[in-house]
Amino acid sequence: MTTGKEISSPALRINGLAKSFGAKKAVDGLDLLVPAGEFHALLGPNGAGKTTTLRMVAGLLRADAGSVHIYGHDAASAAPDAKKVTAFLPDDPLLYGKLTPLEYLEFVSGLWGVPADAAEKRARELLEWLELWNDRGEYTEGFSRGMRQKLALAGAMIHEPRLMILDEPLTGLDARAARSVKDMLSDYVKRGNTVLLTTHILEIAERLAERISIILGGRIVAQGTLDELRSRAGAAAGAGGGTLEDVFLQLTEPA
Amino acid sequence: MSARPGSWPWLLRNELRLSWRGVSGGHLWFIAFFGGLLWLFMHWGAWVVLPSMLPVLLGMLKAPFFGGAVFWLFATLAVSQTTIHAVNAFIVRGDLDLLLSSPLEQRDIFLVRGLAIALSVLPLPAFLLLPLAHVGALRGFPGFLAVYPALAAAALGCAAAGILLTMTLVRLLGARRARTAGQIMAAAIGAVFFLAFQLPNMLPPERRARMFDWFKTAVTDGGPLGPASPLWWPLRALYGEPGPLLALALAGTLGFWLVVNLAYRRFVTGTQETLTGGGTAAPAGPAAFRSGLTRVLLVKEWKLILRDMQVISQALLQLLYLLPMVFAGFSRGPRNPVIVPVLVAAAAMLAGNLAWITVNAEDAPELMATAPVPLARVLWIKAAAAVLPVLAVLLPLAAWWVTRSPAKAATLLFCGAGGMLSAALVQVWNPRQGKRHDLRYRHRTGGPASFIELFSTVSWIGAAVLLDSKPVMLPAALAGVALALAVARRTGRAAREDSWGSAMKAA
Known part of the structure; x- marks a missing residue:
């Protein structure tokens, strides 16, 4: 059930988030605000700190400093409440090779406390929509990368989260599956939910994201709508901007 | 050339x-x-x-x-x-x-x-x-x-x-x-x-x-x-x-x-x-979805163990070498002095193996860590998934012995259940992410937990022997168990605090 606190709060508020691995600062005082109902893309070159940030938001890594609030719930002190409304899809999701898709979804539903009858109905819908229904009786160990990714996505959606955190969600998907995932994410946001995703495919961010954050060296170096980023990059370059790729390359150019 | x-x-x-x-x-x-x-x-x-x-x-x-x-x-x-x-x-x-x-x-x-x-x-x-x-x-x-x-x-x-x-x-x-x-x-x-x-x-x-x-x-x-x-x-x-x-x-x-x-x-x-060729067909899926964390987690752990021949073989083959002594014990009846200690050893080893699989060899640690459930509860359910099947084998045996030798039956239950629980506790207190097919190497890669588990198992075997021969010495064996568990809890603190976090970094 959605609480008043959740309604009035942004989907995600990150303040001063920091994480180091040894001497290397992976995330360095990162601030980010994602309002509810927004499709937000987090872009950055390899090693910029995208995945580390997402893993801290999802509660998989402990931050050295800073705070994360998901729909008003502190992800550290009220982790179960924050996790209830969140789904995280890593770039290479690990499944159980000896479970079938239905058994996997039954298990995930149990973890998130989804009532059995609702979970069963939703599992069928998701598997049919992701074209995995005919494979529902197979062990996932024989699945291709794309099928595994789709099943993990179904698992992420079975409890109808309000915030989806997706790390490179289209990796390994064929064109048809990628298209249906993109449509699904658009539809999901239209229904008032929030998406935060990282991707190397700039076309996805360009087409789907309402706002884009560009991360470099563990910090957000630019944020805004595509037009805002274009004009900022254009102003810096003394030109009228260009595609997101041009903007991205200009903003992440090594000093 | x-x-x-x-x-x-x-x-x-x-x-x-x-x-x-x-x-x-x-x-x-x-x-x-x-x-x-x-x-x-x-x-x-x-x-x-x-x-x-x-x-x-x-x-x-x-x-x-x-x-x-x-x-x-x-x-x-x-x-x-x-x-x-x-x-x-x-x-x-x-x-x-x-x-x-x-x-x-x-x-x-x-x-x-x-x-x-x-x-x-x-x-x-x-x-x-x-x-x-x-x-x-x-x-x-x-x-x-x-x-x-x-x-x-x-x-x-x-x-x-x-x-x-x-x-x-x-x-x-x-x-x-x-x-x-x-x-x-x-x-x-x-x-x-x-x-x-x-x-x-x-x-x-x-x-x-x-x-x-x-x-x-x-x-x-x-x-x-x-x-x-x-x-x-x-x-x-x-x-x-x-x-x-x-x-x-x-x-x-x-x-x-x-x-x-x-x-x-x-x-x-x-x-x-x-x-x-195509994928492997599984047995028929769930007739209807089950509810509740304990239920779905137990079912998931048991399915994953039962469907993995390699894990079953690795978990059970170590016990194969104990069979001669068990046969000898059965052929000479429950009064044989060897039978109870051997069964205690077998129960503790099997429970330790299964607990290692359920607690440490989680295939999807990220999924578990992002779920809105307390990690401690998940670990206890996983330990139960390891202990319950062994207990299900031990209980009927003890029941069969009650009429023949009540003292032996009580010793078997007490020391067998103790050995199983201790082995599982050591794993719960010292979670260390591994891969289920590495079960056979767990004693080499398990660090202090392996030694502690072995020490606790030997202490329970000792307790079974002493209960039969010199009950007055029993506190010595139980002190060994207590020492092992105390060390397990202390050495496992760091691992517990980091829970699956470090494992996930590696994954």
Whole structure:
């Protein structure tokens, strides 16, 4: 059930988030605000700190400093409440090779406390929509990368989260599956939910994201709508901007 | 002189290089140098002891049972080895795609793989027997040099048997399951021999006496195990007797040739088909979804264990070696002083293995860590998933004993349940992410937890022994258990605090 606190709060508020691995600062005082109902893309070159940030938001890594609030719930002190409304899809999701898709979804539903009858109905819908229904009786160990990714996505959606955190969600998907995932994410946001995703495919961010954050060296170096980023990059370059790729390359150019 | 690229000697050289690198771990020259030195030293040893050993060695031809049995023991172990090598060479290594897509003759590929498998079992017997053969030839027994062709033929025969076994498994089970089944079979062959040697200890006295009587008759002239039995021909071949040597050479070479020439097409096709075929159909899915964390987590853990033959075999094979003592205990009733400690050890070991799988070998730690459930609760349910199946076996046994020996039944329940719970607790307090197929190495990679678990299990075994013999000393054993658990809780603090976080970084 959605609480008043959740309604009035942004989907995600990150303040001063920091994480180091040894001497290397992976995330360095990162601030980010994602309002509810927004499709937000987090872009950055390899090693910029995208995945580390997402893993801290999802509660998989402990931050050295800073705070994360998901729909008003502190992800550290009220982790179960924050996790209830969140789904995280890593770039290479690990499944159980000896479970079938239905058994996997039954298990995930149990973890998130989804009532059995609702979970069963939703599992069928998701598997049919992701074209995995005919494979529902197979062990996932024989699945291709794309099928595994789709099943993990179904698992992420079975409890109808309000915030989806997706790390490179289209990796390994064929064109048809990628298209249906993109449509699904658009539809999901239209229904008032929030998406935060990282991707190397700039076309996805360009087409789907309402706002884009560009991360470099563990910090957000630019944020805004595509037009805002274009004009900022254009102003810096003394030109009228260009595609997101041009903007991205200009903003992440090594000093 | 180097072989022509693409020829079978060239391919064989590549095969041997790969297998040698796998064995030597990069210490090729070190092993070759010191191995060579030791081998020369063994020649000197053989020169010194052969005169006194000769009567025994030659006497074996008159009463070949012992020598022949040793030969068959080695041959069986060699077949288990060749089965493992064949499974690796044809299924696990996964380079058949590359080789079969090359312009090499498919038969050559199979021939070379087979030869490499045969060569893989030769080093140990050659290392042990050749010094004796060389010295024997120098001391006037040139027939001893027949060890060369005899060993080669035996190795070819064992390779053929191993490949045939693997082929049969692939045909019956498919490539994926054949791999596991082959490894289980290889391990079981060794265990079966161990159990066979323990057979007399397992039998009641009267049956044992009957067995010895039959054996005395069987090994005499004209008996099925007598000196003239063809069973001992391989032993005679090693001594250079022409008929048996020819028979062994023919059987080994012909068997190998048949496997290579008649079966390679079927094997390659079958393997390729099963490797590239569709997924594995699972038993019927849930009739209806279940609710509740405890229920779905228990069901998930049990399904994953029951559906993984490799895990089951690794968890249970360690217990196979305890079977003789258990049989002995049953055959002499629950009053046998050995039976309860053995069952306590078995229960604790099995629960420890299962707890390691459920707690440490979580396939999807990220999923568990992002779920809105307390990690501690998840770990306790996982521990329960490990302990409950073992308890389900132990309880009926204890119930059966209640009428025969209530004290033993109580000891079994108390120490068995204690051993299981302690083993599971050690894992819960020291979570350390691993992969389920590494179960057999868990004691090597488990750090202090492995030692603590062992100490606690030994303490519970001690408690079972003391309850039977010196109950007054029981507190000493229980103090050992308490110490182990206290250390487990203390050393496990860091691991608990980081929970699956560090594991996920690695994943």
